[in-house]
Amino acid sequence: MEPIKYYSTNLNADDVTFSEALLKGLAPDKGLYMPREIPTFSKEEIKSFSQKKYYEIAFEVLNKFLVGQIREYELLELVKDAYDFSVPLEKGYENKYVMRLDHGPTASFKDFAARMMGRLMNYYIKKDKRKLLILTATSGDTGSAIANAFYGLDNIKVLVLFPDGEVTDRQRKQMTTLGENIQVISLKGKFDDCQALVKEAFADSDLDYLGLSSANSINIGRLIPQIVYYFYSFSRLRKPANQAGESEENDDVIFSVPSGNFGDMMGGVFAKHMGLPIKKFIISVNENDEFPNFLETGKYNKIEPSKNCLSSAMNVGHPSNLARLVALYGGVMDEKGEISKAPDMDKMRNEIYSKSISDLETKEMIHIAYDEHELILEPHGAVGWKGLMDYCEEFDVDMEQLCISLETAHPAKFPAEIIEILKFDPELPESLKGLEKKKEFFDNLDKNYLDFKNYLISNYK
Numbered sequence: 071m072e073p074i075k076y077y078s079t080n081l082n083a084d085d086v087t088f089s090e091a092l093l094k095g096l097a098p099d100k101g102l103y104m105p106r107e108i109p110t111f112s113k114e115e116i117k118s119f120s121q122k123k124y125y126e127i128a129f130e131v132l133n134k135f136l137v138g139q140i141r142e143y144e145l146l147e148l149v150k151d152a153y154d155f156s157v158p159l160e161k162g163y164e165n166k167y168v169m170r171l172d173h174g175p176t177a178s179f180k181d182f183a184a185r186m187m188g189r190l191m192n193y194y195i196k197k198d199k200r201k202l203l204i205l206t207a208t209s210g211d212t213g214s215a216i217a218n219a220f221y222g223l224d225n226i227k228v229l230v231l232f233p234d235g236e237v238t239d240r241q242r243k244q245m246t247t248l249g250e251n252i253q254v255i256s257l258k259g260k261f262d263d264c265q266a267l268v269k270e271a272f273a274d275s276d277l278d279y280l281g282l283s284s285a286n287s288i289n290i291g292r293l294i295p296q297i298v299y300y301f302y303s304f305s306r307l308r309k310p311a312n313q314a315g316e317s318e319e320n321d322d323v324i325f326s327v328p329s330g331n332f333g334d335m336m337g338g339v340f341a342k343h344m345g346l347p348i349k350k351f352i353i354s355v356n357e358n359d360e361f362p363n364f365l366e367t368g369k370y371n372k373i374e375p376s377k378n379c380l381s382s383a384m385n386v387g388h389p390s391n392l393a394r395l396v397a398l399y400g401g402v403m404d405e406k407g408e409i410s411k412a413p414d415m416d417k418m419r420n421e422i423y424s425k426s427i428s429d430l431e432t433k434e435m436i437h438i439a440y441d442e443h444e445l446i447l448e449p450h451g452a453v454g455w456k457g458l459m460d461y462c463e464e465f466d467v468d469m470e471q472l473c474i475s476l477e478t479a480h481p482a483k484f485p486a487e488i489i490e491i492l493k494f495d496p497e498l499p500e501s502l503k504g505l506e507k508k509k510e511f512f513d514n515l516d517k518n519y520l521d522f523k524n525y526l527i528s529n530y531k
């Protein structure tokens with residue numbers, strides 16, 4: 071089979087293969103890479119997923135996109151190594167479920183994408199006998215997710231810069247206790263100073279030999295792994311008769327996705343195009359309501375600056391993956407949010423429902439979900455669940471209808487909110503336990519580019 075080609079959503083760059091798109095991240099015209107064709111599964115194949123483990127379904131999905139780009143047994147090794155944690159499906163009531171994507175090493179759904187992207191990058195780097203140094207400035211969460219995802223890989227090193235005293239103890243320890251290929255700098259400065267040093271290093275041709283790269287969140291290599299859990303949850307929760315193929319009655323699902331940059335939700339949209347019977351997507355957003363307004367009016371106005379809400383990872387006033395969604399519905403949107411060709415809005419409205427949830431509603435939902443259904447949700451997951459509740463009420467959704475809302479972070483990552491609302495301290499997941507006792511490794515540096523450059527040259531030869 072011919073490998074799938076990837077084009078840029080700005081339509082002004084050459085097509086590339088998967089490995090090129092993965093290692094480049096952004097296209098040269100600042101667009102996002104998208105597959106020219108979306109591979110599909112037959113009903114039989116989707117049925118067979120009921121008998122497969124998570125990593126086996128991940129293999130099937132990724133293999134469709136990577137044919138001719140990696141040997142099957144090698145891909146199988148990578149997915150097995152990446153997905154060694156559970157994906158619980160918790161019942162709320164009737165046929166309404168919460169999918170917990172918070173059991174990975176940093177207790178965030180971002181582990182699913184980052185771990186696979188790291189392994190795929192490592193694979194292609196090794197094949198080309200190249201090396202890579204990932205530079206990341208962090209105010210806390212991104213750095214720990216990247217550090218954990220790339221930890222132990224043999225051809226990639228990671229250097230994380232965090233502002234001295236501006237990350238929580240737990241966040242710092244998630245980065246500094248790893249060691250091996252993960253190095254960390256505590257910078258006497260702010261997050262912006264960290265980011266400025268990283269940017270200057272990228273632009274410095276003296277450092278080209280280091281193979282500097284960023285593990286950018288718009289990378290297509292992060293998006294494809296996010297298709298898998300939609301197939302997985304459906305394979306587990308569709309009725310046994312449907313699993314066995316004896317009945318096709320009401321054999322579909324509604325997903326609610328708490329969304330910020332729309333990477334998570336795009337994984338679901340891809341799953342639908344691959345053949346998963348998704349009846350509706352509910353895109354649940356916080357008070358940054360640019361998308362529900364766009365869906366309603368067809369006019370797009372980004373929100374600048376974005377609003378600060380409780381679900382902080384979703385404080386996005388211009389979702390970076392929106393150009394991909396617009397492209398899938400036949401339109402063209404550039405990186406600034408300018409639409410030069412309108413997408414098919416009627417089709418989009420048919421398939422997608424979107425709702426903005428206020429902070430007050432989010433807090434109330436954390437309370438209600440616990441009182442009525444014993445679900446412990448943190449602010450992001452509560453936005454998703456509230457979007458689903460509102461949809462079910464507005465459209466009088468049938469009791470039998472399978473609905474799945476995504477929980478994207480572990481409640482223990484938001485202890486203050488949970489204690490305030492539910493009056494107890496959520497228990498730490500295994501992955502976050504025992505950090506206090508581990509030894510920390512990091513260096514201290516002033517916010518001075520020459521010092522940083524010398525540090526890079528002397529540490530990475």
Ligand SMILES: *Cc1c(COP(=O)(O)O)cnc(C)c1O
Nearest residue numbers: 329330331332333334383478479
């Ligand atoms: C990143 C993040 C989101 C938003 O995901 P997108 O793919 O950007 O829409 C939601 N919840 C949590 C906890 C996150 O970290």
